[in-house]
Amino acid sequence: MSRNMKRQRPKFLGWGCCLALVAGICQGGGAAAASGRWSVLDSPALSSSPAARPFLLSGARAGNRLVVAGERGILFLSDDNGQTWRQAAVPVGVSITAVRFATPRRGWAVGHFGVVLQTEDGGETWRKQLDGVAAARLLLEDALRRTGSDRSDDAVRWAERMVKDGPDKPFLDLLILGERSALVVGSYGLAFRTDDAGARWEPSVAAIADNRHLHLNAVSTMQGNGTVFVVGEQGTVLRSGDAGASFETLNSPYEGSFFSVLATSPKDVLIFGLRGNAFQSSDGGVTWAPLDLKSGATLTSAIALRDGGVLVADQGGQLFRREAGSSRFAPVESPVRLPLAGLVEAANGTVLGVGPAGVLPVYSPLSR
Known part of the structure; x- marks a missing residue:
């Protein structure tokens, strides 16, 4: 064993x-x-x-x-x-x-x-x-x-x-890879993929180089170019250049766990983890620069907004926003301050947070 x-x-x-x-x-x-x-x-x-x-x-x-x-x-x-x-x-x-x-x-x-x-x-x-x-x-x-x-x-x-x-x-x-294709990841390095709308699911564990069976917590893709990123425990950062058919292990900027990854363009990849540790890559994950979000709490979720901005939540419910075209995050006010596990943007631009208190609106572009 x-x-x-x-x-x-x-x-x-x-x-x-x-x-x-x-x-x-x-x-x-x-x-x-x-x-x-x-x-x-x-x-x-x-x-x-x-x-x-x-x-x-x-x-x-x-x-x-x-x-x-x-x-x-x-x-x-x-x-x-x-x-x-x-x-x-x-x-x-x-x-x-x-x-x-x-x-x-x-x-x-x-x-x-x-x-x-x-x-x-x-x-x-x-x-x-x-x-x-x-x-x-x-x-x-x-x-x-x-x-x-x-x-x-x-x-x-x-x-x-x-x-x-x-x-x-x-x-x-x-991760949704297409109308009929999806990739799922999980604990102990589990990874499965379908290309026929789920009629068959096939293991993708062998596609991950140096699979140490670490937990894989989050996955994201750069739309349109097939590059997929996966992050997980003990600083795991994986990249696939062929839409998940094979993965390589990247040098990690942090030894702790990551819980969220957001690939917004071929030149912009963001990863978020324990104790407020966050990093940005402008070269597809080859090098990483630290992001100072002014948070010592674990960062749990990040989403790309319809207006081009990025919104990040930490475990205490604090939100941080990056404006479109910027590389800096700033804290934003929220009508509630509760622990958050995830974020989702509604069709009207309101962002709702989910967590131990259920689902609540936490951010509106009209309040800025």
Whole structure:
């Protein structure tokens, strides 16, 4: 067994548990995990409402519709820029860590226990395409095929351990590569890809050079040129120049974990991590320069705004904005100051934040 497979999962208290959810360390559905039955994979999402303030982890746009998701499979939809919400039908009760849309109707969501969900109706209903049981089996089949069924190979032994462990490894982020293509990444270096709208998911673990099975927390792409960036724990920064077919490990400017990456152009890549550590590259990740956001808190989410600016949130709910054409971030006022796990911009320009307090508007361009 490799050293990384033996390492202990960190323990977190208070707001640290939010980071654990974002990073996929804490596993949802503890009762199911303890019993070994994984019942949350076959149980529908918990019934809830925004008024109950469930812990939400991700948000996205599906055309003009807002979609936010989080603990126990809860997923809400809004067609009026977040004024009112309704709950979508989700077939699993696991925490959803990321949701993204390829078109106003087709989207994917990923979460704990290796779950991948897909919608073809703008998020109204979802179906499970993959879970940790099937993912581990696919990993083993792929490793055996690549090694000629050599059971002594490290890749095969690792995949066999994944099968034995059961579906306890979460996916943490996903990237839309096209209307029918997506890449998902997660804990212990997990990576899967589809190019047929999810009819088949294939492991991409072997595409990552020097895979030490570190957690992969976030993924982003430079639109139009096929360059993909992935960041994760222990300063992991990966780059693919062929839309995720293969990855190289880049020199990292920081040894701590990164939780967000934003590639806004071929000359602009931003990465954000623990203790306010943030860096910018103007040469596709070859070199990095530190960004001073005046925050000592962990940076949890970053989005590119419709007006060309960039908005970043830290774990305490402080927001930082970079104007279009600028390289400097400045703090901005927000109507609320609550811990944030993710950001999403509504069609009217209002930015909503998701986190342990549910979903709330946190920034409006009209208030600047």
